[in-house]
């Protein structure tokens with residue numbers, strides 16, 4: 696019993712692939728009991744079959760569905776109680792998707808779903824599990840972009856990143872008396888299958904969008920496709936994000952933000968400039984991208 700009390704349980708969202716998968720594996724191999732949440736039973740089975748006793752899949756957790764958030768939270772409470780854990784030590788909010796589209800052509804159903812996955816869902820989850828985090832004097836981690844600067848055609852991803860930034864920092868203030876940390880993990884380009892999925896979605900969308908609207912953006916999008924292909928070659932191994940997350944969970948005095956991944960340093964540097972300067976630089980950049988794509 697005493698031994699179990701010394702172990703720390705951490706919930707990870709989006710454990711089926713990419714950053715969430717690597718983080719779940721790494722934490723489970725490095726001393727944490729990982730409550731690895733996934734949407735699909737097949738992913739839960741795959742994780743269970745890995746045979747790591749520290750990796751415990753929970754499903755279904757689709758963050759757009761409040762009833763699943765509630766039932767998973769209840770299952771987690773029951774599990775932690777039955778195993779005599781001292782509360783929940785961490786929530787690592789990773790799940791997310793996103794698309795490339797000009798705002799004029801954005802699929803607003805998908806945007807709504809992304810807002811639920813990245814913002815509302817994690818807040819509901821937090822509301823259910825905060826008493827357990829309090830018990831453990833735990834930490835809440837949020838994956839987001841390295842810089843709060845406008846990113847044309849990445850609105851659903853970056854609008855969520857801005858909101859995540861706001862929530863993570865506000866939570867830090869609201870919980871400052873309780874010994875709970877709210878930490879931003881600011882990621883640059885990470886080498887997962889998600890960029891390819893996003894690019895495939897863009898190609899499909901471009902074949903469906905009405906040409907009378909698409910024509911205004913097509914040269915820039917064509918050029919960006921080339922730039923993204925180059926960018927994708929330099930993306931960072933997701934294992935490095937997993938290591939940073941492990942640090943954020945284990946350092947005695949954690950920072951309120953960590954940065955990792957390709958171009959994250961440059962993006963964070965750009966964020967330091969006044970907003971009109973950033974807007975001016977980006978306007979030039981996207982005007983040039985449009986010219987180059989013609």
Ligand SMILES: NC(=O)c1ccc[n+]([C@@H]2O[C@H](COP(=O)([O-])OP(=O)(O)OC[C@H]3O[C@@H](n4cnc5c(N)ncnc54)[C@H](OP(=O)(O)O)[C@@H]3O)[C@@H](O)[C@H]2O)c1
Pocket residue numbers: 708709710711712713714715733734735756757758759789790791792793812838839840852882883884885886887888889890
């Ligand atoms: N890759 C990058 O360069 C990068 C950079 C900065 C930030 N990020 C952020 O990091 C997160 C993970 O990205 P990734 O590259 O690892 O992507 P990924 O490999 O596509 O993984 C996305 C994960 O989120 C899950 N997910 C999606 N919608 C969900 C929902 N409604 N409810 C619960 N789970 C859901 C997916 O589950 P299914 O398998 O069931 O779809 C999957 O496990 C995203 O939030 C992304 O914005 C990524």
